[in-house]
Amino acid sequence: MNPLAIPEIVIRRLPLYLRTLKLLADRGLTVTSSQEIGDRLGITATQVRKDLSYFGEFGKQGTGYEIKYLQEQLRQILQVDRTWKLALIGVGDLGRALLRFTAFEESGFEMAAVLDRDGAKIGRQVGRHTVLDVATLPAVIRERGIQVAVIAVPTRDAQEIADALVKAGIRAILSYAPIQLSLPQHIQVQQIDPILSLQGMTYYLDASQL
Amino acid sequence: MNPLAIPEIVIRRLPLYLRTLKLLADRGLTVTSSQEIGDRLGITATQVRKDLSYFGEFGKQGTGYEIKYLQEQLRQILQVDRTWKLALIGVGDLGRALLRFTAFEESGFEMAAVLDRDGAKIGRQVGRHTVLDVATLPAVIRERGIQVAVIAVPTRDAQEIADALVKAGIRAILSYAPIQLSLPQHIQVQQIDPILSLQGMTYYLDASQL
DNA sequence: TAGATTGTTAATCGATTAACAATC
DNA sequence: TAGATTGTTAATCGATTAACAATC
Numbered sequence: 001m002n003p004l005a006i007p008e009i010v011i012r013r014l015p016l017y018l019r020t021l022k023l024l025a026d027r028g029l030t031v032t033s034s035q036e037i038g039d040r041l042g043i044t045a046t047q048v049r050k051d052l053s054y055f056g057e058f059g060k061q062g063t064g065y066e067i068k069y070l071q072e073q074l075r076q077i078l079q080v081d082r083t084w085k086l087a088l089i090g091v092g093d094l095g096r097a098l099l100r101f102t103a104f105e106e107s108g109f110e111m112a113a114v115l116d117r118d119g120a121k122i123g124r125q126v127g128r129h130t131v132l133d134v135a136t137l138p139a140v141i142r143e144r145g146i147q148v149a150v151i152a153v154p155t156r157d158a159q160e161i162a163d164a165l166v167k168a169g170i171r172a173i174l175s176y177a178p179i180q181l182s183l184p185q186h187i188q189v190q191q192i193d194p195i196l197s198l199q200g201m202t203y204y205l206d207a208s209q210l
Numbered sequence: 211m212n213p214l215a216i217p218e219i220v221i222r223r224l225p226l227y228l229r230t231l232k233l234l235a236d237r238g239l240t241v242t243s244s245q246e247i248g249d250r251l252g253i254t255a256t257q258v259r260k261d262l263s264y265f266g267e268f269g270k271q272g273t274g275y276e277i278k279y280l281q282e283q284l285r286q287i288l289q290v291d292r293t294w295k296l297a298l299i300g301v302g303d304l305g306r307a308l309l310r311f312t313a314f315e316e317s318g319f320e321m322a323a324v325l326d327r328d329g330a331k332i333g334r335q336v337g338r339h340t341v342l343d344v345a346t347l348p349a350v351i352r353e354r355g356i357q358v359a360v361i362a363v364p365t366r367d368a369q370e371i372a373d374a375l376v377k378a379g380i381r382a383i384l385s386y387a388p389i390q391l392s393l394p395q396h397i398q399v400q401q402i403d404p405i406l407s408l409q410g411m412t413y414y415l416d417a418s419q420l
Numbered sequence: 421t422a423g424a425t426t427g428t429t430a431a432t433c434g435a436t437t438a439a440c441a442a443t444c
Numbered sequence: 445t446a447g448a449t450t451g452t453t454a455a456t457c458g459a460t461t462a463a464c465a466a467t468c
Contacts, residue, residue, distance in 0.1 A: 015409035018409065033448090033450090047435090050452085057451065062447075062450075064449065093303070093307035094307040097302070148411070171415060172408075179229070190407035195313050195314070196226065200400065203288045203289060205382055217459075244426075255425090259426065260428085263427055263428070269426050270467085274426080425466105430462090431460105431462075435458080440452090442449105443448100
């Protein structure tokens, strides 16, 4: 099957399956079912099976799925069965918090460069990283083989940094700036904006219960 | 129209419209069109108009939308035309980064309490906040009229904190813990997990270009 | 008036799910 | 064998979009 034919919404659920499988594995389970995965994610068992069926047959009738095997398969599909190198742009509070966030390394995302534009920060040590000058971005990305960038700069600088990243050959950007970045179609962009999340919840809150 | 009948996917787009309108307003524009909004978000103009039509008629034929007016209307619909009080649980690096993140206050989300369970942190001043004991959660939430909680504690404590929040009457939770929280149906939950975002992007990256 | 753009309908498209044969 | 659960088909459901009358 042509991979381009797989709906994006299916791709977005695969990481959720992986996360659920990790939880089950951490609890010592070795086998699970589409029912159990679905229950934990609030979706139907049929949907879990249908999603997986785009990529192959991973289960056994009557038994379910061997957790370790399904994890391996999903990691291969998502291409997270290898290490990806990240560059972090911006070493403010958020940047520092991200540097201490161990989940990146645990999931195969290696922080391979840390950059800032502030002269007072450049050259400083932050954890095991030396802060590099953002002006050297293209060389750093090339020399260190970086594939994914994490933007943690002030909002006003985010678009400029994003443009520079694309120019330097980056094709996937995770941005913490609360603005809509305008970038070429072929660039993968994910934005993390807690305001959007909050605004999506308040709609459903009962104002009378304030 | 029964508000319950409005698709959730529509509700999730309204904050994006608000964010786009803010961008346009910041650039000094006073009027826009469904075309312009859609272009900036990568969706069709028809979808923008259809989404808005669930709630009323906000534009003028031939002219488009008065930006300020549409912002007001969307804020009312999303119930962000008022101030919501947040409690932040967890004052690690991430918590501190969130405390300096001005976008919350700018969008009407007031950080009204900051709590931690670490005795070394309780009583300390962080910015303009005194760190409170998480054991006093129910009283703090009641006394300060807090409606939404932000979880920024270590992963292993997240579920326990979430349970305590629900018990204390919180009905909306924004969690930065990279796990699936298991909570009652009626609780609004949004999770921010950069690993999910990254794993969704690597699928689309061309491995040959590493 | 001519041009532009809205709001809405109906058609289309795509995602979800019910049902079930296959089989462990 | 009986029970459980997969993988898949076809039906259903719901979201998107093309088209266009209305009108500024």
